[in-house]
Amino acid sequence: DPSNRESDVGDCDDGFYIRKCVELARKAVGFTSPNPMVGCVIVKDGKIVGQGFHPKAGQPHAEVFALRDAGDFAENATAYVSLEPCNHFGRTPPCTEALIKAKVKKVVVGMVDPNPLVESKGLARLRDAGIEVVVGVEEELCKSLNEAFVHRMLTGKPLLTLRYSLSVNGNFWNLLGDRITECGGYYSRLLQEYDAVILSSSLFSGKVSLPASQEPGANQPLRIIIHKDATSSNKISLDVNEVTDKVIVFTDNGIATAPELAKKGIETVILDQINLDVILDYCNRQGMCSVLLDLRGNSSEFEELVKEGIQKKNISKFVTEILPIWNRGSETDLLIPVKSLDQGIQVENLKSMGSDQNVIIEGHFKF
Ligand code: AOF
Ligand code: ZN
Secondary structure, three states: OHHHOOOOOOOOOHHHHHHHHHHHHHHHOOOOOOOOOOEEEEEEOOEEEEEEEOOOOOOOOHHHHHHHHHHHHHOOOEEEEEEOOOOOOOOOOOHHHHHHHOOOOEEEEEEOOOOOOOOOHHHHHHHHOOOEEEEOOOHHHHHHHOHHHHHHHHHOOOEEEEEEEEEOOOOOOOEOOHHHOOOOOHHHHHHOOOOEEEEEHHHOEOOOOOOOOOOOOOOOOEEEEEEOOOOOOOOOEOOOOOOOOOEEEEEOOHHHHHHHHHHOOOEEEEOOOOOHHHHHHHHHHOOOOEEEEEOOOOOHHHHHHHHHHHHHOOOHHHHHHHHHHHOOOOOOOOEEEOOOOOOHHHHHHHHHHOOOOOOEEEEEEEO
């Protein structure tokens, strides 16, 4: 009897269960690339009888875990999935077949899978098997959950996010950092969601100042360190104790840098010219969906990278509305976490503070 099963039912609408799927899916944040995050719940007679999420590429999909959890209760039940069930053999077999075999009656889907291998074919397969299919429940939520995966599927590039912390008085390039980089803070939480983070070599004077979570099992984004104009007198210094195995250095002078880093077991990529496109292509080939560009550091190497990025992408609002506000004030002693500078209200707040206020702004901006 399904009513004997443990459940956490609130109200019984489709949106509720898809939101539950999204909540489950997010348990794997930072770990699923190149795959999306997906959650699934199996519902029978108004009770959740099974649930699961996709933990990591190569491992079973959300539906498989949820069906396993539900066992025989899956028969005649409704399966809720935040993403269209796949109908192809990838690293794992098709979820459509698993749902059909389990004899579910109905499948409610958050969004169509933008992966061309799947796109609507999963839905068609379920309908062919006589299963009722509903699509597009909490669609925006499901899309935003997998914004990076969707972006990569549509563009062939990872989603790039610019992360900054800076003072009102400082200009765009005069970036702050260390006081805002404690573990567990805003930046620390942001890092958990990314596959890689691009850092300037100028940040490294003996140790890697990245507030990545120290919790066991926490996601550690690949640290991509840019070291431009490397010479024997301008060497990168990485403290090997702080370095995880997930570090790679992009440099334009292998002679100055590579042998020393190789001795420490750090991979170096030597390029004629370091630019964002090359780095993003590299990340894409590694199956990464999301990359964070950390604006801390003061070196010219970084300024060029960011300027190039700004010219290419449409962040005119950032340049026209936000930058002038920063040309005020003097020292900085107040921290305002800003989730996204896109939000006009926060811009207004800053304006009303006047020029004598000392403000540090922290946030991130999706390109
Ligand atoms: C689902 N449920 O939980 C996930 C799906 O190599 P594979 O077998 O893992 O297949 C990867 C593709 O399957 C991925 O690109 C995406 O289109 C879909 N992911 N699909 O039904 C899941 N993670
Ligand atoms: Zn699947």
